[in-house]
Amino acid sequence: MARKTPGLNTSSMSDISFLLLAFFLMVSNINSDMGLARKLPPPLPENVEPPEVRERNIFVVMVNKDDRLLFNTEYGRIEDLKDRAKEFLGNPNNDIHMPEKQATEIPLLGTYEVSKGVISLRNDRGTSYDMYLQVQNELTAAINEMRNELATTRFGKRYTDLNEEQSKAIDQAIPMAISEAEPTKIGGK
Amino acid sequence: MARFTGKKAKETPALNMGSMSDIIFMLLFFFMVITTMRESSLYVKIIPPQGSEVTKLAKKSLVSYINVGVPLPDQQKKYGTEPRIQLNDQISEVSDLITFVEQERQQRSEADRPFITTAIKADKQVRMGMISDIKQELRKAGALKIFYNASKGGRR
Numbered sequence: 001m002a003r004k005t006p007g008l009n010t011s012s013m014s015d016i017s018f019l020l021l022a023f024f025l026m027v028s029n030i031n032s033d034m035g036l037a038r039k040l041p042p043p044l045p046e047n048v049e050p051p052e053v054r055e056r057n058i059f060v061v062m063v064n065k066d067d068r069l070l071f072n073t074e075y076g077r078i079e080d081l082k083d084r085a086k087e088f089l090g091n092p093n094n095d096i097h098m099p100e101k102q103a104t105e106i107p108l109l110g111t112y113e114v115s116k117g118v119i120s121l122r123n124d125r126g127t128s129y130d131m132y133l134q135v136q137n138e139l140t141a142a143i144n145e146m147r148n149e150l151a152t153t154r155f156g157k158r159y160t161d162l163n164e165e166q167s168k169a170i171d172q173a174i175p176m177a178i179s180e181a182e183p184t185k186i187g188g189k
Numbered sequence: 190m191a192r193f194t195g196k197k198a199k200e201t202p203a204l205n206m207g208s209m210s211d212i213i214f215m216l217l218f219f220f221m222v223i224t225t226m227r228e229s230s231l232y233v234k235i236i237p238p239q240g241s242e243v244t245k246l247a248k249k250s251l252v253s254y255i256n257v258g259v260p261l262p263d264q265q266k267k268y269g270t271e272p273r274i275q276l277n278d279q280i281s282e283v284s285d286l287i288t289f290v291e292q293e294r295q296q297r298s299e300a301d302r303p304f305i306t307t308a309i310k311a312d313k314q315v316r317m318g319m320i321s322d323i324k325q326e327l328r329k330a331g332a333l334k335i336f337y338n339a340s341k342g343g344r345r
Binding site: 010013018025040041129132137140141144 | 210216220221240241243245249252257306312315318321324327329336337338
């Protein structure tokens with residue numbers, strides 16, 4: 001009888017495929033892109049005047065080319081921005097210098113006093129992108145916190161855990177009221 | 190038959206490793222499918238800013254990327270040291286954006302077009318003038334859904 005061919009030793013096969021696996025794990029990136037989503041306003045028609053907004057309804061945040069902040073008329077720090085924005089949009093004491101509220105009928109929430117406040121963000125052409133994103137981040141944080149508070153009092157859940165209908169209602173009650181002015185060109189490159 | 194002779198049956202049989210490789214290949218394929226290879230190599234250096242409120246970008250297939258940053262050292266001879274825009278595989282000008290958006294639109298099916306998001310991946314050192322120019326062009330092109338790329342992190 002002819003000699004039997006010995007069975008191929010396949011135990012190293014797993015090692016080889018492990019190597020391959022490790023290689024792919026290293027070179028590929030499970031790219032989870034993180035960031036802030038925004039919506040740009042559609043281009044304005046030439047001859048249309050922008051709607052007039054009353055002064056008490058605007059909170060101006062300016063960032064200059066040295067990344068310094070100005071809230072309305074005074075210097076501010078980035079750490080204070082979130083609280084200022086929350087105070088402005090919430091207007092808990094119905095201060096006459098703070099934005100008006102408009103009672104609106106919202107499904108699931110009933111009549112809710114929606115703030116008419118708008119945060120106007122203006123930046124210089126020389127502002128760094130980093131600072132700009134920090135400001136956007138703080139403003140988002142303010143709105144997220146307010147939405148979270150409302151969601152917990154009304155639905156007993158965090159905003160992120162709400163279903164679509166509920167989160168839509170909350171979005172309507174606390175809109176993402178950030179408006180960006182056309183950038184100015186004062187110094188800087 | 191040797192199996193029934195009794196003496197050998199008492200030894201623990203060696204584990205059959207034959208299917209091990211199959212399992213690992215399955216793992217391998219799984220990872221190959223879910224991961225994406227980097228499509229185009231970056232010519233610009235990007236260190237994204239950090240934010241605490243960042244969210245995940247949904248629907249990766251509907252995203253077109255705009256990379257903004259200073260060209261990498263080996264590209265600086267060709268493209269200079271000022272921040273540049275990279276679209277797909279080449280360094281471009283702000284004025285190319287409208288064509289770029291149009292191209293990206295053509296690649297997607299009609300039903301998906303309203304959901305295209307433009308992700309701006311910019312280095313944190315980039316000045317806002319550039320970003321504003323990009324935003325203005327995007328507004329003109331009608332690509333209104335944008336996304337500022339940032340990495341997750343606390344306050345500076």
